Amino acid sequence: MAENLNLFTSTQEVIKKALQKLGYDEGMYELLKEPLRMLEVRIPVKMDNGQVKVFTGYRAQHNDAVGPTKGGVRFHPNVSEEEVKALSMWMTLKAGIVDLPYGGGKGGVICDPRQMSMGELERLSRGYVRATSQIVGPTKDIPAPDVFTNAQIMAWMMDEYSRMDEFNSPGFITGKPIVLGGSLGRDKATAQGVTIVIEEAAKRRNIDIKDARIVIQGFGNAGSFLAKFMSDLGAKVVGISDAYGALYDPEGLDIDYLLDRRDSFGTVTTLFENTISNKELLELECDILVPAAIENQLTAENAHRIKASIVVEAANGPTTSEATKILNERGILLVPDVLASAGGVTVSYFEWVQNNQGYYWTEEEVNEKLLKKMVEAFDNVYTVATSRNIDMRLAAYMVGVRKTAEASRFRGWV
Ligand code: GLU
Numbered sequence: 001m002a003e004n005l006n007l008f009t010s011t012q013e014v015i016k017k018a019l020q021k022l023g024y025d026e027g028m029y030e031l032l033k034e035p036l037r038m039l040e041v042r043i044p045v046k047m048d049n050g051q052v053k054v055f056t057g058y059r060a061q062h063n064d065a066v067g068p069t070k071g072g073v074r075f076h077p078n079v080s081e082e083e084v085k086a087l088s089m090w091m092t093l094k095a096g097i098v099d100l101p102y103g104g105g106k107g108g109v110i111c112d113p114r115q116m117s118m119g120e121l122e123r124l125s126r127g128y129v130r131a132t133s134q135i136v137g138p139t140k141d142i143p144a145p146d147v148f149t150n151a152q153i154m155a156w157m158m159d160e161y162s163r164m165d166e167f168n169s170p171g172f173i174t175g176k177p178i179v180l181g182g183s184l185g186r187d188k189a190t191a192q193g194v195t196i197v198i199e200e201a202a203k204r205r206n207i208d209i210k211d212a213r214i215v216i217q218g219f220g221n222a223g224s225f226l227a228k229f230m231s232d233l234g235a236k237v238v239g240i241s242d243a244y245g246a247l248y249d250p251e252g253l254d255i256d257y258l259l260d261r262r263d264s265f266g267t268v269t270t271l272f273e274n275t276i277s278n279k280e281l282l283e284l285e286c287d288i289l290v291p292a293a294i295e296n297q298l299t300a301e302n303a304h305r306i307k308a309s310i311v312v313e314a315a316n317g318p319t320t321s322e323a324t325k326i327l328n329e330r331g332i333l334l335v336p337d338v339l340a341s342a343g344g345v346t347v348s349y350f351e352w353v354q355n356n357q358g359y360y361w362t363e364e365e366v367n368e369k370l371l372k373k374m375v376e377a378f379d380n381v382y383t384v385a386t387s388r389n390i391d392m393r394l395a396a397y398m399v400g401v402r403k404t405a406e407a408s409r410f411r412g413w414v
Pocket of ligand 1: 146
């Protein structure tokens with residue numbers, strides 16, 4: 001039988017198992033197997049050549065029993081209704097794992113920002129906010145950056161919402177530039193969170209970070225900051241990659257040099273002649289492997305050849321369920337995406353709290369609070385996994401879904 005590469009249905013399967021383990025019946029699964037709301041919009045944008053192009057966008061709100069929904073908006077050619085739905089469900093899980101007062105949401109627009117001018121991107125971003133304005137808002141659903149969206153796009157979106165609302169609404173969106181109410185530490189938060197879980201996982205496997213060899217797939221926001229943090233901690237980053245290829249040096253790559261040379265989409269390997277493929281990268285000799293790029297990278301086909309003893313998923317959905325099983329059987333410690341990449345939404349929550357109170361924290365305060373949340377989250381998931389003898393993904397889903405299930409029950413929805 002062919003492997004299930006569908007992120008939506010494989011997420012549903014794990015949610016189902018997690019709810020069963022927690023003792024919930026079929027009714028709870030019926031409620032949580034899909035988002036409560038899914039809005040599809042068409043956004044007309046005047047392009048620079050004078051013609052109008054109509055883009056399709058989505059906003060999914062998985063469940064708001066705990067609080068407003070929260071999650072990023074991605075601008076990417078591969079955005080689809082199913083992907084946005086699955087991603088909104090993962091946001092519920094992330095918020096549950098790090099214990100934030102949110103449910104999960106997610107948005108996306110089918111477009112290729114690499115082919116668009118700044119003016120076109122601004123008009124698209126503002127159009128997205130106008131099109132979804134009825135269901136989003138600081139106490140309803142709070143967007144944030146995701147794949148190929150950034151602080152500038154958040155600024156345009158916040159400005160558009162503030163104009164419609166007729167007052168300044170910084171709490172409408174997170175991941176903003178600092179001068180517009182962004183939080184210190186938000187840009188590095190996902191990578192900080194991944195670094196913290198790597199340190200926790202390494203402790204459990206008696207690996208000293210200073211002696212560790214690390215391979216990172218992806219050199220975007222998460223991958224590049226992570227490479228920097230890891231090399232600052234004394235680890236050897238022996239492999240990195242971007243969409244075009246990968247670099248390998250068993251003695252450790254010069255991360256500062258690579259950061260200096262990469263472009264804003266994280267491309268750097270095109271500058272080198274001696275490259276390897278992304279596929280070869282994943283199978284390199286190393287202690288810790290971090291897929292920080294795209295989905296379905298570790299599959300039944302290559303999971304047997306992975307040499308790392310710890311795999312930390314900084315990307316969303318990089319490992320199939322078949323591969324999860326194989327890695328688990330091989331004794332490899334797999335830290336799942338919904339735990340490993342929860343640092344971004346955690347500092348987004350801190351940003352929203354600071355916006356609501358109008359009082360801003362130092363970067364040290366933010367990092368200290370993030371450290372506490374991530375260590376606690378790792379500990380909870382690890383304890384459930386070991387005490388119940390289940391894999392870390394199922395354990396993370398159990399921890400992640402519990403609060404939303406309980407809140408839904410208290411509200412009388414199930
Ligand atoms: N897009 C990020 C994620 O998938 C961040 C979401 C947020 O900050 O709300 O976790």
